Amino acid sequence: MTFGEHVxxxxxxxxxxxxxxxxxxxxxxxxxxxxxxxxxxxxxxxxRAERSPDHFLLIGLAFLIGFGxxxxxxxxxxxxxxxxxxxxxxxxxxYLGFVLNRFLAVPPGFTVLLVIGFAALIGAAMQVQCWxxxxxxxxxxxxxxxxxxxxxAYLPALxxxxxxxxxxxxxxxxxxxxxxxxxxIFTVSxxxxxxxxxxxxQLVIDGRKxxxxxxxxxxxxxxxxxxxxxxxxxxxxxxxxxxxxxxPAPVPPLAEAVPAKDEPKESPEVASAGQExxxxxxxPEPAAAPEPEAAKDEPQAEPEAAGETEDEPADEPEAEPxxxxxxxxxKSKKKPSFSA
Numbered sequence: 095m096t097f098g099e100h101v102x103x104x105x106x107x108x109x110x111x112x113x114x115x116x117x118x119x120x121x122x123x124x125x126x127x128x129x130x131x132x133x134x135x136x137x138x139x140x141x142r143a144e145r146s147p148d149h150f151l152l153i154g155l156a157f158l159i160g161f162g163x164x165x166x167x168x169x170x171x172x173x174x175x176x177x178x179x180x181x182x183x184x185x186x187x188x189y190l191g192f193v194l195n196r197f198l199a200v201p202p203g204f205t206v207l208l209v210i211g212f213a214a215l216i217g218a219a220m221q222v223q224c225w226x227x228x229x230x231x232x233x234x235x236x237x238x239x240x241x242x243x244x245x246x247a248y249l250p251a252l253x254x255x256x257x258x259x260x261x262x263x264x265x266x267x268x269x270x271x272x273x274x275x276x277x278x279i280f281t282v283s284x285x286x287x288x289x290x291x292x293x294x295x296q297l298v299i300d301g302r303k304x305x306x307x308x309x310x311x312x313x314x315x316x317x318x319x320x321x322x323x324x325x326x327x328x329x330x331x332x333x334x335x336x337x338x339x340x341x342p343a344p345v346p347p348l349a350e351a352v353p354a355k356d357e358p359k360e361s362p363e364v365a366s367a368g369q370e371x372x373x374x375x376x377x378p379e380p381a382a383a384p385e386p387e388a389a390k391d392e393p394q395a396e397p398e399a400a401g402e403t404e405d406e407p408a409d410e411p412e413a414e415p416x417x418x419x420x421x422x423x424x425k426s427k428k429k430p431s432f433s434a
Contacts, residue, residue: 096172097171097172097173097176098171098172098173099171099172100170100171101170101171101172101175102170103170103243103244104116104119104167104290104291104305104307105290105291105293105294105297105303105304105305105306105307106118106119106302106303106304106305106307106308107119107167107170108303111170113168113169114168115170116167116168116170118299118304118308119167119307119308119311120164120167120168121308122308122311122312123160123163123164123167123311124160125160125311125312125314125315125316126156126157126159126160126163126311126314126315126318127157127160128315129156129315129316129318129319129322130153130156130157130160130318130322132319133153133156133319133322133323134153136323136326137149137150137153137326140326144326146328148188148192148196148325149322149325149326151188152185152188152189152192152321152322152325153322155181155184155185155188156185156318156322158181158184159181159182159185159318161177161181162174162177162178162179162180162181162182163178163311165177165178166178183213183216185318186212186216186251186254187209187212187213189321189325190208190209190212190254191205191206191209192325192328193258193273194208194209196325196328196329197258197262197267197269197328198258198261198262212250212254215250216247216250216251219246219247219248219249219250220246220247222240222241222246222247223238223239223240223241224238224239224240224241225237225238225239229241242284242287242288243287243288243290243291244287245284245287245288248280248284248287249284251280252277252280252281252284255273255276255277255280256277258273259273259274259276259277262274267327268327269324269325269327269328272320272321272323272324272327273320273321273324275320276317276320276321276324279313279316279317279320280313280314280317282313283309283310283313283314283317284310286306286307286309286310286313287306287307287310289306290305290306290307290310291305293305293306
């Protein structure tokens with residue numbers, strides 16, 4: 095196999111090796127560029143926290159798919175055939191890893207193993223061929239041809255889309271509808287790709303056989319656009335940051351009461367006097383102090399008899415005792431005086 099050897103796979107080209115032998119197939123590649131451009135603009139409209147290098151990588155691969163397919167349908171040789179297939183396979187592998195890690199939270203190690211296994215499955219599917227009475231990996235000189243016009247190589251991708259759509263729907267992921275519709279449209283797209291040579295004589299435009307391969311391009315552009323939109327529904331990657339415990343808020347100092355404008359401000363002396371009066375009112379009244387004893391020279395009243403009530407009037411003081419007659423004779427007739 096040489097890179098310059100021509101490849102005749104599709105109805106529109108037939109056996110014509112000219113550059114412009116597949117005009118419709120070449121022009122229909124504009125769908126890939128349009129899908130990538132619109133997805134890129136939508137990504138730029140999103141907040142910076144919701145973008146990631148994975149998104150730009152997938153959009154870049156969508157651009158490469160358009161360039162590779164355009165080159166193949168212009169030159170149609172072994173070299174441009176690789177330029178057509180390699181970007182498609184890379185997109186499938188990268189997108190599968192993105193889905194496993196960002197949508198389904200598969201650990202990175204298992205994600206790598208699953209992607210490697212998926213790549214091996216794609217490689218095996220590309221070698222499947224059909225011949226009279228058989229299908230599989232034939233030996234040399236059997237006269238086998240690629241099954242379904244080479245569409246068997248895309249069946250692993252279709253199966254992966256169906257499984258991912260079911261898993262996302264089970265988790266009620268917001269990307270599930272996009273992946274599900276992508277799987278449905280991709281199924282229809284594979285059918286049109288497989289029927290390209292079968293309907294080659296039926297689809298004729300201006301006396302030129304067209305086939306159905308251009309429909310594969312247009313539908314696949316929609317599939318890529320839906321998958322890119324689904325990737326934008328991934329949760330943003332946030333670096334784990336250990337938050338320190340917040341320090342206790344300082345206790346604000348007690349603010350002094352500010353008197354109103356119309357209210358007269360008390361001086362410290364007046365305020366302290368008012369506080370002292372309030373404290374005195376709150377304190378219990380002290381017991382009454384006992385009355386002072388009467389003077390020695392003053393006659394003392396007899397104590398109240400036991401059993402008397404407080405309501406009864408007190409007894410009148412007794413009359414002054416009469417002086418003895420002997421003293422009475424020796425004294426003057428003046429009455430004695432008592433000190434107050």
